[in-house]
Amino acid sequence: MAKEGADMTEETEFMIDKNVGKGLENVESSGNAKEMRAVILAGFGGLNKLKVTKKAMPEPQDGEVKIRVKACGLNFLDLMVRQGTVDNPPKPPLVPGFECSGIVESLGESTKGFEIGDRVMAFVNYNAWAEVVCTPVDFVYKMPDEMTFAEAAAFSLNFVAAYMMLFEVASLREGMSVLVHSAGGGVVSLCPGQAVAQLCSTVPNVTVFGIASCFKHAAIRDSVTHLFDRNVDYIQEVKKICPEGVDVVLDCLCGENTGKGLSLLKPLGTYILYGASNMVTGETKSFFSFAKSWWQVEKVNPIKLYEENKVIAGFSLLNLLFKQGRCSLVKSVMDKLLCLYEQKKIKPVVDSLWALEEVKEAMQRIHDRGNIGKLILDVEKSPTPLMASDSTETSEAGEEEEEPEGDNDSKERMPFIH
Amino acid sequence: MAKEGADMTEETEFMIDKNVGKGLENVESSGNAKEMRAVILAGFGGLNKLKVTKKAMPEPQDGEVKIRVKACGLNFLDLMVRQGTVDNPPKPPLVPGFECSGIVESLGESTKGFEIGDRVMAFVNYNAWAEVVCTPVDFVYKMPDEMTFAEAAAFSLNFVAAYMMLFEVASLREGMSVLVHSAGGGVVSLCPGQAVAQLCSTVPNVTVFGIASCFKHAAIRDSVTHLFDRNVDYIQEVKKICPEGVDVVLDCLCGENTGKGLSLLKPLGTYILYGASNMVTGETKSFFSFAKSWWQVEKVNPIKLYEENKVIAGFSLLNLLFKQGRCSLVKSVMDKLLCLYEQKKIKPVVDSLWALEEVKEAMQRIHDRGNIGKLILDVEKSPTPLMASDSTETSEAGEEEEEPEGDNDSKERMPFIH
Numbered sequence: 001m002a003k004e005g006a007d008m009t010e011e012t013e014f015m016i017d018k019n020v021g022k023g024l025e026n027v028e029s030s031g032n033a034k035e036m037r038a039v040i041l042a043g044f045g046g047l048n049k050l051k052v053t054k055k056a057m058p059e060p061q062d063g064e065v066k067i068r069v070k071a072c073g074l075n076f077l078d079l080m081v082r083q084g085t086v087d088n089p090p091k092p093p094l095v096p097g098f099e100c101s102g103i104v105e106s107l108g109e110s111t112k113g114f115e116i117g118d119r120v121m122a123f124v125n126y127n128a129w130a131e132v133v134c135t136p137v138d139f140v141y142k143m144p145d146e147m148t149f150a151e152a153a154a155f156s157l158n159f160v161a162a163y164m165m166l167f168e169v170a171s172l173r174e175g176m177s178v179l180v181h182s183a184g185g186g187v188v189s190l191c192p193g194q195a196v197a198q199l200c201s202t203v204p205n206v207t208v209f210g211i212a213s214c215f216k217h218a219a220i221r222d223s224v225t226h227l228f229d230r231n232v233d234y235i236q237e238v239k240k241i242c243p244e245g246v247d248v249v250l251d252c253l254c255g256e257n258t259g260k261g262l263s264l265l266k267p268l269g270t271y272i273l274y275g276a277s278n279m280v281t282g283e284t285k286s287f288f289s290f291a292k293s294w295w296q297v298e299k300v301n302p303i304k305l306y307e308e309n310k311v312i313a314g315f316s317l318l319n320l321l322f323k324q325g326r327c328s329l330v331k332s333v334m335d336k337l338l339c340l341y342e343q344k345k346i347k348p349v350v351d352s353l354w355a356l357e358e359v360k361e362a363m364q365r366i367h368d369r370g371n372i373g374k375l376i377l378d379v380e381k382s383p384t385p386l387m388a389s390d391s392t393e394t395s396e397a398g399e400e401e402e403e404p405e406g407d408n409d410s411k412e413r414m415p416f417i418h
Numbered sequence: 419m420a421k422e423g424a425d426m427t428e429e430t431e432f433m434i435d436k437n438v439g440k441g442l443e444n445v446e447s448s449g450n451a452k453e454m455r456a457v458i459l460a461g462f463g464g465l466n467k468l469k470v471t472k473k474a475m476p477e478p479q480d481g482e483v484k485i486r487v488k489a490c491g492l493n494f495l496d497l498m499v500r501q502g503t504v505d506n507p508p509k510p511p512l513v514p515g516f517e518c519s520g521i522v523e524s525l526g527e528s529t530k531g532f533e534i535g536d537r538v539m540a541f542v543n544y545n546a547w548a549e550v551v552c553t554p555v556d557f558v559y560k561m562p563d564e565m566t567f568a569e570a571a572a573f574s575l576n577f578v579a580a581y582m583m584l585f586e587v588a589s590l591r592e593g594m595s596v597l598v599h600s601a602g603g604g605v606v607s608l609c610p611g612q613a614v615a616q617l618c619s620t621v622p623n624v625t626v627f628g629i630a631s632c633f634k635h636a637a638i639r640d641s642v643t644h645l646f647d648r649n650v651d652y653i654q655e656v657k658k659i660c661p662e663g664v665d666v667v668l669d670c671l672c673g674e675n676t677g678k679g680l681s682l683l684k685p686l687g688t689y690i691l692y693g694a695s696n697m698v699t700g701e702t703k704s705f706f707s708f709a710k711s712w713w714q715v716e717k718v719n720p721i722k723l724y725e726e727n728k729v730i731a732g733f734s735l736l737n738l739l740f741k742q743g744r745c746s747l748v749k750s751v752m753d754k755l756l757c758l759y760e761q762k763k764i765k766p767v768v769d770s771l772w773a774l775e776e777v778k779e780a781m782q783r784i785h786d787r788g789n790i791g792k793l794i795l796d797v798e799k800s801p802t803p804l805m806a807s808d809s810t811e812t813s814e815a816g817e818e819e820e821e822p823e824g825d826n827d828s829k830e831r832m833p834f835i836h
Contacts, residue, residue, distance in 0.1 A: 169729060267742040268744070268747075273720045273721070273723065298720075299717030302676050303691070303732070305691065305730065305731060307734060309738050309742060311729060312720060312729070312730055313730075314721070314723030314727060315724065315727060319727055320686070324685040324727060326685055
């Protein structure tokens with residue numbers, strides 16, 4: 001992105017912030033064609049800090065792509081953003097969301113590689129949960145024809161993160177064993193256990209140990225080799241099967257689990273921390289519990305790693321993309337993943353679809369770890385619950401959605417599990 | 419090794435310990451054919467704890483190979499053993515030494531894969547610095563015909579450790595960059611910078627940054643891409659060339675350097691700690707300085723690794739072999755290395771050859787970091803300094819060695835650098 005373009009983007013954002021801060025009602029009632037619906041986080045805190053409102057529509061800067069959004073991914077990380085527990089969050093009000101899918105609406109100056117009308121999926125450094133998104137062309141990827149928008153919004157972060165951890169960080173090879181926490185989720189932080197399990201199945205003879213809540217076991221039993229309840233002493237159970245330990249531990253939990261994870265590794269095994277979801281303890285951020293989690297994280301003595309021949313890695317895809325400029329590496333990973341998708345070796349799992357206005361309920365569902373697969377914000381959907389019985393169909397059924405059966409309207413909107 | 423065999427080994431060792439403890443003169447004068455010369459460490463401490471004496475010759479147990487030793491490797495780790503600063507050292511008196519080369523003299527029951535007379539190199543869990551060594555067959559490898567015994571004794575630990583760190587732990591690939599401390603040494607701990615540099619040159623377009631004492635620069639300049647003095651602010655210098663950092667840092671120093679090493683990594687880069695030579699601070703072990711080093715080692719917060727996308731690994735080849743049973747993996751690595759040796763892509767560098775009786779001077783030389791390449795104990799050499807101008811010739815020239823010129827006998831034996 002040219003320097004001029006970057007400066008202009010900042011200016012635009014500043015104007016939007018001012019709008020959000022003081023003149024929302026005015027903006028909402030103006031009916032201006034240059035406006036769009038977006039989820040706004042007014043300040044860090046509980047669910048009540050989220051609302052859908054109108055704001056000025058962004059225009060693509062030099063090197064950017066403007067996307068008419070169809071679907072957005074909702075990740076555990078978004079809960080952490082809401083609570084303000086991520087590293088250096090932008091100052092609210094802000095539009096959350098890091099990934100979306102949609103149709104290219106226009107291109108910034110000197111933006112190459114896309115045509116208006118292309119179906120794309122994209123990473124966005126915040127601002128994804130809106131009807132329109134602008135993001136640098138390096139973060140945009142063409143969708144395969146057979147992929148739905150909901151699938152695409154469920155695909156990028158989960159599969160790229162899982163792939164990079166397994167193959168770039170841990171060098172997964174034939175015959176290895178992998179332990180993954182929250183095996184059921186599209187849940188935790190960025191990387192769902194299900195993307196990990198699917199990618200492991202592309203390598204011969206890989207054993208996958210999944211740790212998940214009991215109620216998810218029926219749904220995910222087929223995708224992992226061994227499945228344990230998150231409340232049992234899984235260390236003991238895994239060691240019964242692999243006395244030597246496992247080759248890779250993927251841990252999204254952090255805190256006291258770091259030591260447990262390391263103790264489960266074989267010599268030359270790799271422990272990867274890819275999230276810190278234990279830090280989200282209640283609906284609102286408790287600074288005390290956050291600080292406590294941070295300090296309670298077991299520090300690792302390098303000499304212990306030396307004696308035990310162990311590897312510990314951290315992985316944050318968003319930092320890699322937005323702070324560390326690794327978009328060409330991520331692009332090459334995305335190419336490999338889309339190959340695997342087209343060969344039908346991997347397929348994103350959608351838990352449920354939600355209107356922008358249902359973002360609070362969707363977040364609560366992630367917080368409660370109720371989901372199996374990814375939660376999707378369907379931008380064109382009206383705020384009623386929808387059974388995501390088949391992601392391929394439902395993802396584009398936003399326009400023609402059906403009234404769900406039963407007494408759901410009388411409850412707090414309850415999502416359905418397919 | 420069968421249980422019975424193991425028991426017999428223990429008994430034998432117990433008898434030897436008793437000999438060392440009280441009846442050495444008797445044993446030395448007996449001229450018994452079942453005795454051999456060996457370096458004995460009588461207790462942990464300074465150089466004066468080392469002496470050459472006779473002790474009972476070991477016999478191969480079930481699954482072991484008995485080797486008539488020609489040459490032994492002397493590693494920085496042996497200094498740490500002498501000082502008692504390794505993890506769980508055996509109780510002295512003990513025979514130090516972890517690697518040797520020689521000729522197969524006999525085979526234990528059920529030992530397969532070798533013939534009497536085979537030229538071999540071997541790992542030994544202590545006891546290498548002797549005329550005869552017995553070690554399990556899994557730790558023994560046939561030497562290529564063109565390899566000398568001195569080269570073989572300089573080969574195993576250094577190249578296996580370097581290979582496993584670069585390719586098993588760090589997945590070195592085309593275009594990557596590697597920083598190695600003590601680039602000149604066969605010195606530090608197990609893995610000399612020179613083995614690392616040679617192995618890096620087998621991958622296209624790898625940049626090697628070496629950190630070494632100034633006086634070694636002339637000798638090693640050709641083997642690395644960029645060379646820095648260990649006393650300059652190499653962090654700054656490396657960042658001038660690679661502002662993003664490097665892909666792999668191999669650190670044998672530990673202590674305050676862990677943080678420095680991590681700060682030099684690119685995102686997704688790997689820091690490998692493979693030794694702790696800063697712990698050896700003087701001739702004798704200072705428990706205080708040892709404990710201080712241990713506690714001063716910067717503990718690593720996994721959340722920092724997560725934010726920065728970094729990997730930290732520990733690597734101890736001896737633990738891998740002798741505590742963690744990874745001999746088949748090491749065997750496969752050795753096969754690859756011997757291929758590279760036969761293709762003349764790698765070649766061990768011998769610094770100098772020493773008689774068993776010169777072990778103190780040799781250790782002092784390692785302690786002073788005076789060596790470029792590996793120090794070898796040449797079992798058949800008499801205690802006079804020998805110019806290791808060509809390892810290929812000198813290694814087997816023990817029997818016909820020449821009196822060195824000049825006044826060397828009037829000094830403390832001074833090694834020559836070739």
